[in-house]
Amino acid sequence: MTSFIQISKTAQRHPFHLVDPSPWPFLASLSAFSCACTGVMYMHAYTKGSLLFFISFVFLLISMFVWWRDVIRESTFEGHHTGIVQQGLRFGVILFIVSEILFFFAFFWAFFHSSLAPTVEIGSIWPPKGINVLNPWEIPFLNTLILLLSGCTITWTHHSIVSNLRFQAILSLFLTIILAVIFTTLQAYEYNMADFRLSDGIYGSTFYMATGFHGFHVLVGTISLSICFFRLLQYQLTQQHHFGFESSAWYWHFVDVVWLFLFVSIYWWGGS
The missing domain is CATH 1.10.287.70 (Helix Hairpins)
Known part of the structure; x- marks a missing residue:
């Protein structure tokens, strides 16, 4: 009788997960x-x-x-992680991505506030005089193609996992990680070759804050996808249970879209 009471007290009667401290x-x-x-x-x-x-x-x-x-x-x-728990996690990831959108919105606001109405302190022109801007059709355009291709490969991974095509899932996710590393390497090279720095006025501040934080998000996404890759190798991502990868894919598509806005506004329009 005592053991039955103890079991009834420890039995979970709801589908939610109350995490341990x-x-x-x-x-x-x-x-x-x-x-x-x-x-x-x-x-x-x-x-x-x-x-x-x-x-x-x-x-x-x-x-x-x-x-x-x-x-x-x-x-x-x-x-x-029951179905109800996964639904809550999905809402959490969506809200997190919305907060990240507002985060980058602040950087775009600062950029357009300074570029659409340049003040007399920077010569009333944009880009400010003395700033040798980067050519948008060299490394930035190449990085754009790389990120767009990575968006295709990560979508390939998702469909492969859902279709239980293990080899294709591993191959496509590996290609996505390689493309992410190439993007980060090219951006680091671009920063090293640039003639202006973060301290070079409002152009340097807005450029490096916006593109630099995007690069940090690419780094975080690469780490997340790498963890998903090792989990995939260990058979931890299945057709029915792969939300860890799904959230990483959502985050990566968000990173892709932000870069398109960065390329068009800061590199192309803002550098002309």
Whole structure:
């Protein structure tokens, strides 16, 4: 009788998942706040600012890894992600992407506020005098083609997973990650070859803040897709249960669309 009462108390009578107490949200928030503070220190050329930013970013990556590890364990091995839980996760990812849209909207607002009505302090012209802008039809256009192709390959991956075509899913996801790495490498090369820097007035500020944060989002998306790739190799993504990849694909398509706006507005129109 006692054992029956104990079992009835521990039996779950709802489809929701009440997560166990975890230190990772607090540590991840603390690491993100530290990244923001040390990033400002680095931009203002504080002593050891770059080192502190690197350390904070490493701690943020560690927090992401252990947090995602727990979520994967709850989903794959403990079976807590029921249909209702997955629906809630979908709404959460959608709201997160909406918040990211507003985040980039602020950068576009700053760019168009400065470029549509350039002030007398920058010569009343855009781009400001003395700024040698980048040619949009060289590396930026190549990166545009690369991201568009990666959008095709990640859609190929999604359809392959749904159709249970394992080899095609692995191949297409691997190609997506390779294209992402190529994009980041070309953007780093472009930054190194540019004649202006973040401190070179309003053009440098708006250019590097918008394209740099997009590059950071590409990096985060690449990490997420890499985790999905290893999970796919370990048979953790199935036809019925692959929301981890699905959310990464949504995020990657968002990154693609943002880059199209960046290319048209900042590289093409804003650099002419």
